[in-house]
Amino acid sequence: AQKITQTQPGMFVQEKEAVTLDCTYDTSDQSYGLFWYKQPSSGEMIFLIYQGSYDEQNATEGRYSLNFQKARKSANLVISASQLGDSAMYFCAMRGYSTLTFGKGTMLLVSP
């Protein structure tokens, strides 16, 4: 069975600062993928970044980077230079054979 743990129910950050959202996972699969999604108040799920278990480099997408530490089974999301529009719910998820297992999410609030 797969499990995703997000231990931070809420995080606060000031605009232009960097923030790290934590995600740890558990799986017995050798091949897996890790995703981060953003859910703003409007409700849609927006894909941010993906890391494959065999990828040697940490994934980056613009201001988003994934700090992948396989031995620790962690896949933290780093948002650099936070913006007000980054305020949202953030979900870490793991892909098994085909479906996704999600964590409970972290609510990020960015203040001016």
Next chain:
Amino acid sequence: EAGVTQFPSHSVIEKGQTVTLRCDPISGHDNLYWYRRVMGKEIKFLLHFVKESKQDESGMPNNRFLAERTGGTYSTLKVQPAELEDSGVYFCASSPAHGYGYTFGSGTRLTVV
């Protein structure tokens, strides 16, 4: 390309009534998934279609839930009869036959009163 479309965006029904949610995946995506988030809990997998076939329906909570995907295109999720605990946000996602890309719809917020 058009994204994953779900409707209605919101639905409020009384306990015991029937509700049908619809999902239009990205054209050409063989895989279609339904997920649900009950308030304050994780987003949970419900079922997975590959084209018109149910690949995995292990997440369906009970037989009050019926999903179909006619012709391998759009999918419907019917709840009959609805119970209070069915309230939540129902997400649909689609992905191509190969590759890791999931695209989610905006979700349907279902409230059973």
